[in-house]
Amino acid sequence: MEARLQKVLSEFGIASRREAEEMIRRSRVRINGVVAQLGQKVDPQKDKITVDGQLVSARDRPTLVYVLLNKPLGVVSTCDDPQGRKTVLDLLPPDLRQGYGIHPVGRLDVNSTGALILTNDGELTFRLTHPRHSIPKTYQVLVKGHPPKAVLEEWRQGVLLDGRKTRPAQVSLLESLAENTRLEIILQEGKNRQIRRVAEQLGYPVIKLHRSAIGSIELQKSQKPCLREGKYRFLQDDEIRCLQNQTKHIPIKDSAELRSVKKHEMANKKDR
Template identity: 75%
Template sequence: MEARLQKILAQWGIASRREAEEMIRDSRVQINGILAHLGQKVDPEKDAIAVDGKPLSKKHRPALIYLLLHKPAGVVSTCYDPHHRPTVLDLLPKELREGSGIHPVGRLDADSTGALILTNDGELTFGLTHPRHSISKTYHVLVKGHPPEAVLHKWRQGVMLEGRKTRAAKVHLIERCAEQSFLEIVLQEGRNRQIRRIAQQLGYPVIKLHRTAIGSIQLQTSKEPFLDEGKYRSLKDDEIQFLQKQLKKNSEVRIQESESISRGSKSPTD
């Protein structure tokens, strides 16, 4: 059955769908010996697909991998860094890094620490990093100063960033120190450096930012020992099922939105 090339590469665990699109743009993918183009449809049962000159076969698709990593500060959430900084893949053993297509799901900026999911399930990555996704992410954040309740309330209601208001968030004061405050923040969106930018805008810059959980997937649970910085573990079956349920939910929401837009664009009939 024909499907878009980037979707097949994602399904086979070669890369996330966005990364697959970049590979196609960079002339790294060939179909039947000819350079592929973005949006091209192929039939993996009939067409010969090659990446970086190496033929691919569905039977060689690597097993799906789902990991939870405790990202340290100073490590970038990408597969490759042109500035030669350490990446999250450098924290994995060679047998996981090479040939598996594993990649991070979303990002934590280099200065932040905490929970990050790694997988080679490209379809899952595409669905969970879609702008409309709604998986909550929990952060423990140390900020300068003592933001009053009015400021925390404003943060909860949403703040304008680059002309667009952020979604409502949960912002809870955990503790006030001498010149700092410790907050717990739960977001259901992931705009670039969102917490840091909002905190700066409100006048209480971030000192430290740590992600403790992605939905129900936590760095520390009653059943699991604490995951040290730089270490990883495989996701449990129920954690993988949680992600897959979120993927299905997000897909259904996008379909409903698309159908709603389609109905709205139709002219009324007599």
């Protein structure tokens, strides 16, 4: 059965869908000896697909793996780092990081800690990082100073960031310390460094930021010890199903499909 090339590459664990698109743009992928085009459809059972000269076969499709990691401070949420810093993959055993082609889903910045999912499931990765996903993420945040109720309410209602208002957030006061305040913040979106930027804009910069849960997937499960910093565990079947169910409403459209839709919409506008 034919499918878009970037979808096939993600399903085979070669790369995430966005990474596969970039590989195609760089002419690293060929179909039956011819340089592939973004959005091209292929039949993996009939077509010869190569990446950097290496044949990709349906037999290479890996077992899907889902991992929860407690990311430590100073570790970057990428597969490799040009600056030579330790990455989240360095925290996994060699057979897991090399044999399955897993990658982090989204990011925690280098100065943040906590829950991070890694997988080789390209479809789930695409859905979880899609702007329309609404899986809540829970953070424990230490901010400088003591934000008053009015500021916390402003944060809850949404704050202008890059010209757009953030989605409403759940912001709860956990503890008021001598010079700082501990908050719990639950977001249903993931703009780049959103909590840090909003806190800075409101005048109460972040001192520490820790993500404790992604949806119902928690670093500390009931009646079990917390997943220690730098350690990982495999997700349970019910946790995987929960992620899949919460994202199944999101349409899978890669950039090639989105461009096609936009061109069609523009053509319709011109005809009016």
